[in-house]
Amino acid sequence: MFLETKHLTKQFGGLVAVNNVDFSIEKGKINAIIGPNGAGKSTFFNIISGLHPSSSGQVIFKGKDITKLPSNKIAKLGVARTFQTTHLFEQSTVLDNVIVGHRLRTKSNLLDAVLRTKRFWTEEQKCREKAIEVLDFVGLTHAAHKMADSITQEEKKRVAFALALATDPEVVFLDEPAAGINPDETEGLALLMEKMVQKGITVCLIEHKMQMIMKISDKIMVLNHGEKIAEGTPEEIMGNQTVIEAYLGGSVSA
Amino acid sequence: MQAFLNQKTITAAFILLAVAFPILTQNNYFIYIVTLSFIWMIGVYGLNLLAGYTGYLSLAHAGFFAVGAYSLGILTVKAGINYWAALVLACLITSFIGLLIGLIALRTKEHFFAIYTLCVGYILYLVIYNWESITGGVRGLIGIPAPSNIGPISFQNPLSQYYLVLFFLLFTILMMYRIVHSLSGRTFIAIRNSEELAQTIGISTMKNKLVVLVLSTFFAGLAGALYASFIRFIGPDIGYITITFDLLMYLLVGGIGTLAGPIVGTLLLVWVSQYLQFLQDYRMLIFGPLLTLIIIFYPRGIVGAIYSWKMKLGKKAKRTSDRGKSSGHDKGTGSMAEKKVEEG
Ligand SMILES: Nc1ncnc2c1ncn2[C@@H]1O[C@H](COP(=O)(O)OP(=O)(O)OP(=O)(O)O)[C@@H](O)[C@H]1O
Numbered sequence: 001m002f003l004e005t006k007h008l009t010k011q012f013g014g015l016v017a018v019n020n021v022d023f024s025i026e027k028g029k030i031n032a033i034i035g036p037n038g039a040g041k042s043t044f045f046n047i048i049s050g051l052h053p054s055s056s057g058q059v060i061f062k063g064k065d066i067t068k069l070p071s072n073k074i075a076k077l078g079v080a081r082t083f084q085t086t087h088l089f090e091q092s093t094v095l096d097n098v099i100v101g102h103r104l105r106t107k108s109n110l111l112d113a114v115l116r117t118k119r120f121w122t123e124e125q126k127c128r129e130k131a132i133e134v135l136d137f138v139g140l141t142h143a144a145h146k147m148a149d150s151i152t153q154e155e156k157k158r159v160a161f162a163l164a165l166a167t168d169p170e171v172v173f174l175d176e177p178a179a180g181i182n183p184d185e186t187e188g189l190a191l192l193m194e195k196m197v198q199k200g201i202t203v204c205l206i207e208h209k210m211q212m213i214m215k216i217s218d219k220i221m222v223l224n225h226g227e228k229i230a231e232g233t234p235e236e237i238m239g240n241q242t243v244i245e246a247y248l249g250g251s252v253s254a
Numbered sequence: 255m256q257a258f259l260n261q262k263t264i265t266a267a268f269i270l271l272a273v274a275f276p277i278l279t280q281n282n283y284f285i286y287i288v289t290l291s292f293i294w295m296i297g298v299y300g301l302n303l304l305a306g307y308t309g310y311l312s313l314a315h316a317g318f319f320a321v322g323a324y325s326l327g328i329l330t331v332k333a334g335i336n337y338w339a340a341l342v343l344a345c346l347i348t349s350f351i352g353l354l355i356g357l358i359a360l361r362t363k364e365h366f367f368a369i370y371t372l373c374v375g376y377i378l379y380l381v382i383y384n385w386e387s388i389t390g391g392v393r394g395l396i397g398i399p400a401p402s403n404i405g406p407i408s409f410q411n412p413l414s415q416y417y418l419v420l421f422f423l424l425f426t427i428l429m430m431y432r433i434v435h436s437l438s439g440r441t442f443i444a445i446r447n448s449e450e451l452a453q454t455i456g457i458s459t460m461k462n463k464l465v466v467l468v469l470s471t472f473f474a475g476l477a478g479a480l481y482a483s484f485i486r487f488i489g490p491d492i493g494y495i496t497i498t499f500d501l502l503m504y505l506l507v508g509g510i511g512t513l514a515g516p517i518v519g520t521l522l523l524v525w526v527s528q529y530l531q532f533l534q535d536y537r538m539l540i541f542g543p544l545l546t547l548i549i550i551f552y553p554r555g556i557v558g559a560i561y562s563w564k565m566k567l568g569k570k571a572k573r574t575s576d577r578g579k580s581s582g583h584d585k586g587t588g589s590m591a592e593k594k595v596e597e598g
Pocket residue numbers: 012015017035036037038039040041042043044084
């Protein structure tokens with residue numbers, strides 16, 4: 001088993017945001033999580049990436065229980081993520097935004113910085129090369145020296161991908177990567193996710209854009225009110241009565 | 255490339271001017287004021303690393319400044335320790351206290367951190383004020399020695415003290431430059447940008463914030479210790495909140511999160527204060543609105559404003575030159591952008 005959650009539960013006071021979810025992410029595949037607004041999708045990501053402690057249940061990554069690990073340690077194990085809203089440092093270039101992404105694979109400390117040691121120079125170079133490499137991978141070489149506040153929304157999404165990729169992950173969790181961008185751009189991001197899988201990186205994404213999800217995912221889990229109501233291939237999900245009801249019910253009450 | 259040269263020239267010019275200044279003025283009062291400004295700058299740089307680059311606004315820095323000053327005073331006057339050893343110890347004591355306070359204070363964020371450290375600063379002040387047997391209480395400490403001789407060099411006169419303080423200021427700036435332009439510096443900036451994001455790219459935010467706080471208080475302590483040996487008398491008021499606000503004002507006006515900001519802000523405000531001294535505390539009536547305007551219109555202070563202005567000029571220049579040739583334009587923006595990051 002690559003990455004799995006067992007009876008994962010998260011309560012915020014009286015609200016059960018994630019309720020007893022068992023899910024396994026398949027290595028080398030595109031795994032998707034869908035569900036109405038407030039279903040607990042982002043919360044599910046937050047627990048896996050260690051930002052929120054779980055109320056109960058476990059997260060197992062490559063046979064290791066990572067439930068209680070802090071998020072920076074989880075990142076070092078090879079689990080990366082992006083956020084629903086991008087947090088780029090706008091007063092800086094795209095390249096500078098991404099360089100720090102490889103920091104976790106370096107050892108140089110303040111003393112190296114102050115003394116400008118050999119390790120300092122090699123690692124600065126290493127991080128810069130990594131950033132150039134991942135920017136090339138996401139197709140942003142042309143924008144590397146632009147200020148982050150001057151690029152398009154779609155480019156910002158790609159920078160967020162690049163930053164996650166700079167950590168040398170085995171699996172990336174993408175929270176609504178295609179939100180707020182047009183259909184053509186969505187197509188481009190879908191291709192990029194497929195490219196990531198080809199490179200050997202497992203993808204798990206949250207998305208509301210059904211067309212895209214149905215096209216690219218190998219496996220889908222549906223959350224509703226924190227509970228897993230269905231899991232399966234796109235065909236299975238499309239024909240699933242509970243899912244259709246959850247979505248219809250959701251839109252009626254919304 | 256041009257931008258890079260520019261920065262080097264400015265740095266060289268600043269150093270040259272600073273070195274030549276006493277010879278140029280020959281005025282002991284001016285030398286005194288500038289020496290004092292240099293001391294403040296060291297403290298402002300310390301504050302800048304924490305508040306500007308890491309995003310944690312400490313309002314306890316006058317307290318740390320006073321801890322540095324009193325440590326030096328007590329170690330030299332009461333314990334009779336050699337000046338230079340006392341100077342090193344004063345910085346270490348301040349950063350150690352910074353470490354202890356940081357372990358608790360850094361569990362809070364944003365305005366809670368600011369309020370928490372405001373209280374910490376006040377407590378440090380109260381301790382100094384009330385611990386009479388050690389600190390001399392409200393009467394303060396007198397007879398703090400000037401720095402002792404290093405070989406043939408004596409630090410008894412204002413001129414040599416000026417150069418000594420300048421030396422420490424340049425040392426501080428060099429440290430800051432190297433820290434900011436390193437993976438460590440990028441790590442701090444990542445924390446300022448978004449702590450959650452920083453964590454998910456593998457940064458131990460607590461460890462890094464503690465390191466910054468310790469460093470930041472180290473420089474506050476250094477400034478305090480130099481102050482004590484320069485003024486030769488200290489009272490508890492150097493740890494009072496108003497000093498924190500002075501430091502903060504210098505930083506905000508000059509440019510928070512920029513490398514040149516502390517110099518520009520301190521020089522400008524100390525100089526202006528000299529002319530407004532007759533107003534006493536009423537000068538805040540001028541500084542208050544001025545500060546508000548700067549924060550609203552130039553959140554990165556004077557230095558930040560100059561940068562965005564330069565960026566705009568750079569873009570214009572780029573656009574006009576692009577009409578001729580289309581290649582090479584990437585490099586133009588690249589160097590401009592890099593330069594901005596270097597400063598910021
Ligand atoms: N930090 C928090 N504290 C309290 N409640 C929270 C917190 N984070 C999320 N919630 C609640 O948990 C529920 C699930 O939220 P979550 O953000 O996981 O939904 P989501 O499926 O990602 O929705 P969306 O599609 O709108 O992004 C919501 O009711 C939300 O209000």
